[in-house]
Every structure is written in structure tokens, then in C-alpha cells.
Amino acid sequence: MSDSNPSGLSDNAAGGLAYITLIPAIVFLIAEPFKRSSYVRFHAWQSIFFFVAWAAIDILVGLIQNLVPSAVFLTMTVLQLVNLAIFVVLVIVFVQAFNGNLFKLPVLGGLADQQANR
Secondary structure, three states: OOOEOOOOOEHHHHHHHOOOOHHHHHHHHHOOOHHHOHHHHHHHHHHHHHHHHHHHHHHHHHHHHHHOHHHHHHHHHHHHHHHHHHHHHHHHHHHHHHOOOOOOOOOHHHHHHHHHOO
């Protein structure tokens, strides 16, 4: 999947860059020629769903910390471990996208595939 676009950025590079933050992912969904590539759209959508899920997990753990003050130490430790695991997954999908692999995360990959192939 290393087709080069007129922008000089390959689909692989664009797919990988979509995981840097939400901003490149959104840009790739609306900017030519990237929005025409199902590969780039897939990674952009998966990135968006991934960051939304990450934010939801952070909010959920924060709510638990506020509702059960005695669980602050436990939830802080759990949050750190969850954030570490999420970061590792982020690095994996980033590298996979740069290597031209359509690496689908459970649940999020299916949603991204549906959105990318509309």
C-alpha cells in the first residue's frame, strides 16, 4: 500500500501519521488526495475511534476516583497501567500502518472499516 500521492506522502505514511493525534486523522478524511484512499480513511477512522475510546476510559476512571475516594490509589495505578497498555497499542498500530498493514483493532477496526468503505 505504498502508492505515492501528488503531495509526496505515501498512503502508508499518511496512515501512520493519522495516529499521531486526532488532527492529522481529521485532515486526512477531508483533504485530497487522502480522502480517496480507503487505506488512509481506514487508519484515520480507527485513530479517531481509538482516541475517543482512550478519552472515555480516562473519564470513566476519573469518575470512579471521584465517587470512591478511598479507591484513588487503586484507580491511579490502574489508570497508569491502562494508559501504558493503550500507548503500546498505539505504537503497534502506528508501526503497522507505516508498514502498509491493515491492522484492525478489536471492535474499533470493524467500525473504522465500515466508515472507510461507505
